Amino acid sequence: xxxNVPTMAExxxxxxxxxxxxxxxxxxxxxxxxKKVTKAVAKLLNQAGVSFAVLGAEESCTGDPARRAGNxxxxxxxxxxxxxxxxxxxxQKIVAACPHCFNTLKNEYPQLGGTxxxxxxxQFIEQLLRDGRLRVEGGSFKGKRIVFHDPCxxxxxxxxxxxxxxxxxxxxxxxxxxxxxxxxxxCCGAGGAQIFKEPESGDAEIHHVRAExxxxxxxxxxxxxxxxxxxxxxxxxxxxxxxxxxQVLDIAEAIATANDL
Amino acid sequence: MISxxxxxxxxxxxxxxxxxxxxxxxxxxxxxxxxxxxxxxxxRWAIMTxxxxxxxxxxxxxxxxxxxxxxxxxxxxxxIEVLEIILDGIxxxxxxxRAPLGGLYDVLMSFFEVLGxxxxxxxxxxxVRRLRLGPKRLxxxxxxxxxQKDALNILVIEVVLMLALLLMNASEFAxxxxxxxxxxxxxxxxxxxxxxxxxxxxxxxxxxxFTQSMWWLHFVGILAFLNYLPRSKHFHIIxxxxxxxxxxxxxxxxxxxxxxxxxxxxxxxxxSFVTDPNAAPPARFGAKDVHDLHFANLLNAYSCTECGRCTxxxxxxxxxxxxxxxxxxxxxxxxxxxxxxxxQGAETRSLLDDWISREELWACTTCNACVExxxxxxxxxxxxxxxxxxxxxxxxxxxxxxxxxxGNIENNAAPWAYPQADRGNWINx
Ligand code: SF4
Ligand code: SF4
Numbered sequence: 001x002x003x004n005v006p007t008m009a010e011x012x013x014x015x016x017x018x019x020x021x022x023x024x025x026x027x028x029x030x031x032x033x034x035k036k037v038t039k040a041v042a043k044l045l046n047q048a049g050v051s052f053a054v055l056g057a058e059e060s061c062t063g064d065p066a067r068r069a070g071n072x073x074x075x076x077x078x079x080x081x082x083x084x085x086x087x088x089x090x091x092q093k094i095v096a097a098c099p100h101c102f103n104t105l106k107n108e109y110p111q112l113g114g115t116x117x118x119x120x121x122x123q124f125i126e127q128l129l130r131d132g133r134l135r136v137e138g139g140s141f142k143g144k145r146i147v148f149h150d151p152c153x154x155x156x157x158x159x160x161x162x163x164x165x166x167x168x169x170x171x172x173x174x175x176x177x178x179x180x181x182x183x184x185x186x187c188c189g190a191g192g193a194q195i196f197k198e199p200e201s202g203d204a205e206i207h208h209v210r211a212e213x214x215x216x217x218x219x220x221x222x223x224x225x226x227x228x229x230x231x232x233x234x235x236x237x238x239x240x241x242x243x244x245x246x247q248v249l250d251i252a253e254a255i256a257t258a259n260d261l
Numbered sequence: 262m263i264s265x266x267x268x269x270x271x272x273x274x275x276x277x278x279x280x281x282x283x284x285x286x287x288x289x290x291x292x293x294x295x296x297x298x299x300x301x302x303x304x305r306w307a308i309m310t311x312x313x314x315x316x317x318x319x320x321x322x323x324x325x326x327x328x329x330x331x332x333x334x335x336x337x338x339x340x341i342e343v344l345e346i347i348l349d350g351i352x353x354x355x356x357x358x359r360a361p362l363g364g365l366y367d368v369l370m371s372f373f374e375v376l377g378x379x380x381x382x383x384x385x386x387x388x389v390r391r392l393r394l395g396p397k398r399l400x401x402x403x404x405x406x407x408x409q410k411d412a413l414n415i416l417v418i419e420v421v422l423m424l425a426l427l428l429m430n431a432s433e434f435a436x437x438x439x440x441x442x443x444x445x446x447x448x449x450x451x452x453x454x455x456x457x458x459x460x461x462x463x464x465x466x467x468x469x470x471f472t473q474s475m476w477w478l479h480f481v482g483i484l485a486f487l488n489y490l491p492r493s494k495h496f497h498i499i500x501x502x503x504x505x506x507x508x509x510x511x512x513x514x515x516x517x518x519x520x521x522x523x524x525x526x527x528x529x530x531x532x533s534f535v536t537d538p539n540a541a542p543p544a545r546f547g548a549k550d551v552h553d554l555h556f557a558n559l560l561n562a563y564s565c566t567e568c569g570r571c572t573x574x575x576x577x578x579x580x581x582x583x584x585x586x587x588x589x590x591x592x593x594x595x596x597x598x599x600x601x602x603x604x605q606g607a608e609t610r611s612l613l614d615d616w617i618s619r620e621e622l623w624a625c626t627t628c629n630a631c632v633e634x635x636x637x638x639x640x641x642x643x644x645x646x647x648x649x650x651x652x653x654x655x656x657x658x659x660x661x662x663x664x665x666x667x668g669n670i671e672n673n674a675a676p677w678a679y680p681q682a683d684r685g686n687w688i689n690x
Contacts, residue, residue: 005688026675029684038687056685060674068627069663070547070649072519074670076526107515112523152628157514183633187576192627196666196676200624203581 005042007056008089018053020124021086023096023105026061027227033234034227040256041097041121047261048134052095058085062104069193076112079104083114093117095124097252099153099226100191106158120154121252122163122225129170137258138172146254147176147219149210149233150185151226164225167251171258176217186210188236190228211236215246222248268350268480275484282491286563289597296556298507305506308638313505318636325390328383332419335380336498339373339426346480367448374430374452377423384416384423391416398569403588408494408567415495422482427453429475435460436468494567501637504564507557508638513629516646519546547650550611551597554644561639562594571631571641577624584624586631586641592616593644613648622648623660 011018022045027034045052063078086094094116096102106118119127128134146168154160161182168175180186189199189206199205211233214222222237224230227250234248249257298305311317316333319326348357359366391399391412404412430453438449438457449457460468490496497504511517528534548554571586572578578585596612613619625645632640652658659667666676674681 003688005685007685024684024687026677029687030675030677030679035687035690042688054685054688056688057682059684060681061670061676063670065676066667066670067516068646068649069659069667070646070651070653071659071667072522072546072650073526073654074667076518076522078670078674080523080526080530103514107512108518111515111518152626152630153514156629156633158512184574184630186579187626187628187630189576189626192625193663193666194626197623197660197662199580200577200582200584200620202577202583202624204579206576206580206626209576209580 003039003042004046006053007058008053008091009056009058011053012089017090019051020093020095021089021091022052022054023062023094023098023101024054024059025096025098025101025227027231028097029059031227031231033230037097037227037230037250037252040250040252040261041095041125043256043261044125044128044134044252044259045095047259048128050128050133055085060085062101064100064104065193065196067104067108068191069196079109079112079114083109083112086114086116091116093119095119095121097121097227097250099151099158100228103153103157120158120160120163120225122154122167123160125252125255126163126166129167135259136167136170136255137260138170140258140260141171141173141221141254144171144173144221145176145217145219146171146173146221146223147178147214147217148181148223148225148251149178149188149214149229150182151224151229152185152187152191154225155182155185164223164251167255168223171254173221176219178213178217180213186213188226188229188232190232195228195231205236205239207232207236208239211240215240215242220246221254222246223251223254224248225251262353265351265353271481271484272347272350275487278484278488279491282488285601286491289563289601290556290559292552292597292600293554293556293559294552296507296558298510298557301510304510305508308508308510309502309506312508312636312638313501316636318638324386328386331376331379331383332387333498335376335383335423336419339376339380339423342373342426343483346476346483350480367450370430371451374427374450377426378452381420381423384420388413388416396573398573398587401569401572401585401587403569403572403585403591404567408591411493411495412567414489415493418482418486418489422479422486425475425479425482427456429472429479431456432460432463432468432471432475435463436465436472439463439465494565497564497566497637500560500564504557504560505638507560509557509640509643513632519650522546545651546654547652548644548647549613549651549655551593551600553651554593554612554647557640558593558644558647559597561637561641561644562590562597564637565590565594565639566637567591568636570634570636571639574630574634576626576628576630582621582624583618584621586645589617589621589641589644590639613651617648619652619658621645622652625649 024038028038060082061078063075067075094105096105099120102118102120105116148164148168150161187206188210222233224233230248230250237243237246237248316330319329345358349355430450434449434453435457545553551559567587569587575586593612596616599607622645627642629642632642669676669678
């Protein structure tokens with residue numbers, strides 16, 4: 001299936017607008033494993049007939065890692081530039097495929113003059129399901145054991161624990177929970193700019209511990225909802241020698257696979 | 262008469278001591294910049310009622326929550342009796358409320374005794390948890406030395422207070438029971454009634470001296486407790502209320518925007534932007550010391566119970582990193598105390614480096630687990646973030662790998678070195 005993903009600039013040139021802006025994010029634009037998630041989201045939006053567009057080359061880091069590394073100046077530079085572009089296109093609704101982008105756009109841009117209705121992709125896809133715009137064919141996951149890892153910035157920071165689980169429940173698979181999940185979920189170790197630096201010295205790696213907890217459920221698939229969790233847990237699974245046996249999949253990838261996209 | 266004078270003198274000393282300590286606390290809190298948290302008052306009162314009074318965030322660990330609730334309710338209710346003690350002490354009366362309350366007095370006393378006994382049981386559970394069977398957070402390097410001693414002191418004082426009350430009642434009734442005194446209550450109260458065998462064969466004068474001693478011990482114990490509180494993690498029994506009132510009500514995931522930075526960037530991007538000439542320039546970006554933190558941060562530090570729920574959920578701490586959110590709170594309080602005490606080198610030292618290391622600050626993943634775990638809505642991550650802001654914006658002291666990522670964001674709008682122009686390449690790849 002070929003993708004139909006216009007940019008805001010292309011639409012504007014044709015005098016058109018989109019219902020929703022798909023915020024891809026840095027990982028979703030450049031990282032191979034995250035790009036698969038980006039494509040899955042785009043395919044699902046196409047399948048549901050959502051009128052959407054991306055910013056393409058006009059998109060720029062939201063500034064989340066800069067802010068959480070303590071660089072408020074760089075964060076605000078990024079934010080103010082992005083807000084100027086978003087407001088320039090009169091964007092109202094945004095769907096982000098990354099909880100960090102989602103959190104920043106939703107909770108931090110309003111303070112700087114950018115107020116939008118912002119969804120995480122799990123929330124947006126769930127909405128499509130509820131509105132009957134999208135259906136999930138569960139067959140290909142029959143009999144699989146799936147465990148969901150809550151991203152900190154979707155869960156604790158924004159209180160969204162259900163949307164991803166509702167989506168996974170569509171898959172005809174066995175859904176398991178880790179001992180620590182939802183509010184008590186353990187971080188994957190990437191946030192707060194950690195993924196860009198060496199960890200401080202300790203006696204274990206956070207993502208190894210979390211991957212171990214996920215593997216302990218006997219899952220075939222570790223479902224995630226964040227590109228950084230995906231990278232961290234994939235590494236964690238490899239560390240425990242389980243690559244090839246246990247997959248780390250974003251919920252969007254899982255749904256897209258179920259729908260043969 | 263003499264005893265009334267002694268009583269009043271002790272009471273005055275106790276209250277003066279406590280007042281002085283509260284003043285000191287206020288001086289400590291006044292070091293901070295304003296928190297700006299005086300908005301949304303209705304919500305603040307509601308959250309205080311729910312979280313501080315109703316202890317709604319204590320649930321997850323059931324035994325601890327139940328025991329804690331017993332001690333809390335026990336203390337609040339039993340302290341109603343303090344009113345009688347104070348009046349008796351000043352007026353030289355004995356059980357002033359008995360005559361007016363009649364039978365109700367016996368019921369109340371029995372009720373207080375049951376509470377007192379439950380408190381003792383709860384404290385025994387706490388002692389066992391702390392010394393042996395409890396979770397790791399109660400036997401953690403954060404608590405080495407004074408903090409662990411403080412926790413035990415509190416438990417011991419509480420047991421002594423409760424025992425004094427029960428033994429006082431018991432010996433008083435023993436005199437009646439043995440037909441030596443008919444002026445006091447005629448029916449045994451629920452718990453002290455059970456202690457009667459202890460006093461078998463005592464002479465009435467000994468019973469009276471014992472009763473008196475227990476009464477004084479209880480009274481002096483209360484004053485001692487009151488004056489010990491402000492130095493202890495147990496100050497939370499009072500501070501929890503204002504502390505929760507000052508909770509962060511903005512979205513959990515939001516780091517507040519620094520206005521001074523916004524102004525600076527806006528004037529950079531737009532030459533026609535007029536800056537407010539009255540706006541005072543900020544002393545400093547981020548926090549190097551307690552003066553740079555806001556009021557709620559310092560109130561958090563004084564309210565922290567050192568329970569370690571935050572630390573036991575912290576991914577950094579669980580993987581052996583030096584960071585412990587509980588220690589961040591304890592260090593902040595200790596540093597405020599250091600500033601208040603003054604003394605050698607207090608001026609040249611600071612929260613950063615002397616109390617909290619850079620290594621700790623950089624280990625935080627900003628996962629909010631500590632914030633979620635705290636039963637008192639304390640926010641260790643807020644302090645960590647402000648200190649990182651200081652490190653990066655004032656000292657440019659980020660780890661070099663972080664600097665590379667920041668440089669990339671600045672130059673090509675992503676933390677990795679890919680050109681911004683390629684951001685849409687995934688569409689056709
Ligand atoms: S936010 Fe930081 S300090 Fe708090 S639990 Fe997470 S890693 Fe630990
Ligand atoms: S910050 Fe909260 S959770 Fe952490 S030790 Fe203090 S009271 Fe306990």
